[in-house]
Amino acid sequence: MPIHNADIAAIFTEMADLLEIQQANPFRIRAYRNAARIVGELGREVRAMVERREDLAELPGIGDDLAAKMREIVASGKCRALERLKSELPPAISELLHVPGLGPKRVRTLWHELEVQTLEQLARAARDGRIRALPGFGVKTEANILQSVEAHLSKARRLKLATAAQYAESLVAWLASARGVARIEVAGSFRRARDTVGDLDILIAAETGSDVMARFVAYDEVAQLLSQGPTRASAMLRSCLQVDLRVVEEAAYGAALCYFTGSKAHNIALRRLAQERGLKLNEYGVFRGRSRIAGDSEESVYRALGLPWIAPELREDRGEIAAARAGRPPQLVQLTDLRGDLHAHTKASDGHHTLEEMALAAKALGLSYLAITEHSRRLAIARGLDPRRLAEQCEEIDRLNETLSGIVLLKGIEVDILEDGSLDLPDAALARLDLVVGAVHSRFDLPRRKQTERILRAMDNRHFTLLAHPTGRLIESRPPYDVDMLRLVRHAKTRGCYLELNAHPDRLDLPDSYCLMAKEEGVLVAINSDAHSREDFANLRFGIGQARRGWLAPADVLNTRPLAELRRLIAMRR
DNA sequence: GCCGTTTTCGGCCCGACTGTTTTCAGTCG
Numbered sequence: 001m002p003i004h005n006a007d008i009a010a011i012f013t014e015m016a017d018l019l020e021i022q023q024a025n026p027f028r029i030r031a032y033r034n035a036a037r038i039v040g041e042l043g044r045e046v047r048a049m050v051e052r053r054e055d056l057a058e059l060p061g062i063g064d065d066l067a068a069k070m071r072e073i074v075a076s077g078k079c080r081a082l083e084r085l086k087s088e089l090p091p092a093i094s095e096l097l098h099v100p101g102l103g104p105k106r107v108r109t110l111w112h113e114l115e116v117q118t119l120e121q122l123a124r125a126a127r128d129g130r131i132r133a134l135p136g137f138g139v140k141t142e143a144n145i146l147q148s149v150e151a152h153l154s155k156a157r158r159l160k161l162a163t164a165a166q167y168a169e170s171l172v173a174w175l176a177s178a179r180g181v182a183r184i185e186v187a188g189s190f191r192r193a194r195d196t197v198g199d200l201d202i203l204i205a206a207e208t209g210s211d212v213m214a215r216f217v218a219y220d221e222v223a224q225l226l227s228q229g230p231t232r233a234s235a236m237l238r239s240c241l242q243v244d245l246r247v248v249e250e251a252a253y254g255a256a257l258c259y260f261t262g263s264k265a266h267n268i269a270l271r272r273l274a275q276e277r278g279l280k281l282n283e284y285g286v287f288r289g290r291s292r293i294a295g296d297s298e299e300s301v302y303r304a305l306g307l308p309w310i311a312p313e314l315r316e317d318r319g320e321i322a323a324a325r326a327g328r329p330p331q332l333v334q335l336t337d338l339r340g341d342l343h344a345h346t347k348a349s350d351g352h353h354t355l356e357e358m359a360l361a362a363k364a365l366g367l368s369y370l371a372i373t374e375h376s377r378r379l380a381i382a383r384g385l386d387p388r389r390l391a392e393q394c395e396e397i398d399r400l401n402e403t404l405s406g407i408v409l410l411k412g413i414e415v416d417i418l419e420d421g422s423l424d425l426p427d428a429a430l431a432r433l434d435l436v437v438g439a440v441h442s443r444f445d446l447p448r449r450k451q452t453e454r455i456l457r458a459m460d461n462r463h464f465t466l467l468a469h470p471t472g473r474l475i476e477s478r479p480p481y482d483v484d485m486l487r488l489v490r491h492a493k494t495r496g497c498y499l500e501l502n503a504h505p506d507r508l509d510l511p512d513s514y515c516l517m518a519k520e521e522g523v524l525v526a527i528n529s530d531a532h533s534r535e536d537f538a539n540l541r542f543g544i545g546q547a548r549r550g551w552l553a554p555a556d557v558l559n560t561r562p563l564a565e566l567r568r569l570i571a572m573r574r
Numbered sequence: 575g576c577c578g579t580t581t582t583c584g585g586c587c588c589g590a591c592t593g594t595t596t597t598c599a600g601t602c603g
Contacts, residue, residue: 030575136593136599201603259589
């Protein structure tokens with residue numbers, strides 16, 4: 001069985017959970033959690049690194065011990081240390097840790113005193129009223145546990161970023177009109193533009209006497225108030241989205257924004273930096289002794305730590321602090337840097353608007369070119385084009401371009417990459433297009449080597465310009481197909497073609513770590529809407545968010561180029 | 575378990591809220 005990074009990360013996470021219940025050294029536990037995160041976010045396959053005999057211990061946060069465990073897992077699929085831990089503890093007990101309100105101490109007590117080892121046993125013990133008698137527990141805790149378990153069994157999932165944005169924007173509008181609110185922002189993973197969001201962290205700067213907390217409680221989408229203090233409150237919305245609200249004074253707003261934006265790993269690294277400088281960093285500011293030396297703005301906080309401001313999308317402790325420290329923080333691409341969009345559909349296939357409607361919508365967004373890329377004939381369900389219909393559309397585009405001003409339509413196609421790596425339309429049909437976007441829409445189940453070679457072969461076609469949604473993932477619903485992305489990226493480099501970052505909120509594909517890989521390998525990425533309607537161009541902002549998470553600068557993005565340069569970049573390989 | 579121009583040992587981030595307590599432990603972010 002080939003071992004993927006996610007498998008290794010899962011093993012380390014489980015070890016951390018079990019060690020936590022065993023009340024092991026907390027820093028040892030953190031080392032495992034840290035390692036799980038590092039491996040999970042690593043752009044490269046650990047398996048390949050092992051095969052190439054690279055030194056895993058060179059990864060920050062990975063030492064000799066964890067490197068050896070990773071090699072063991074790659075070689076055998078197992079980790080003896082985990083097997084040993086599992087033999088010392090009930091098999092399913094780590095599930096209990098994931099119940100809100102239960103940490104290692106309580107799980108341990110439940111296990112030792114009541115022999116509770118599974119979620120079902122936990123629910124039964126709560127219903128029987130046996131939990132309230134335990135030391136440190138009470139009637140209320142018991143009721144909370146029961147409710148949490150039942151909610152947990154019905155599983156609240158993470159929301160896609162675009163979905164969370166809808167809930168966030170209406171709640172923010174409601175809160176912003178409260179008395180005495182000076183500033184308000186959604187922090188957390190939402191601000192970092194993660195592709196999914198577990199909860200909303202809303203930060204507010206307000207005068208004393210503001211009624212914002214009361215207004216929050218009165219919000220009509222609040223289903224349940226989970227906790228409420230003078231400065232902090234949590235609620236579950238009817239949409240099953242949890243919202244954490246925090247109110248601070250303006251002088252602390254920057255420090256609090258920094259704190260609640262995270263990530264946790266980034267915050268820990270910042271605090272460590274503060275400590276090195278003899279300072280203390282918390283959500284109220286940067287302190288030297290008892291005096292606050294920074295905190296009203298994020299810039300002031302970073303400055304006090306000797307750093308330039310770091311964009312939220314970078315704050316994952318993936319080297320951004322070192323880069324900032326060295327005076328080389330990446331200049332990140334912005335929505336306004338985009339000059340065009342290289343992937344869109346019209347009524348001709350499965351889109352909803354006409355060529356002209358799409359062109360005018362793109363122009364209204366400030367774009368100066370738009371590639372029309374319908375599906376090809378193989379995708380019959382989307383009314384994919386055959387050579388004849390494609391030729392007709394090309395003529396229509398030529399005619400339309402004569403009347404349009406301020407926007408140029410490019411002739412393209414989203415051609416299916418067939419199972420053998422050939423393209424779904426003959427070369428003669430592709431040759432007259434401005435660009436060819438290739439995409440995998442079938443046989444997601446091919447083994448890694450075959451899937452990789454399929455796409456490599458497609459890139460070998462001299463008309464191939466751009467690989468659409470390169471991993472094929474659908475967020476929260478379909479995993480990526482198994483493919484060697486590094487080989488794809490390097491092949492794209494040698495063949496002079498490019499990768500897409502599909503901005504559709506269900507895709508956000510390339511994922512951030514592969515954006516970084518493309519950047520490092522010198523392959524340009526096109527941030528495309530894959531619009532099927534006029535409204536879909538708005539999704540470009542989510543693509544930009546993912547690109548920024550992947551450290552992409554304007555120069556790393558294909559469609560920041562003016563049209564003439566874009567044509568030159570596309571033509572180079574032909 | 576990791577890490578290191580102060581260190582190969584001894585550190586490792588910090589505060590709010592809840593529920594259970596009579597001053598604080600546990601959990602969470």
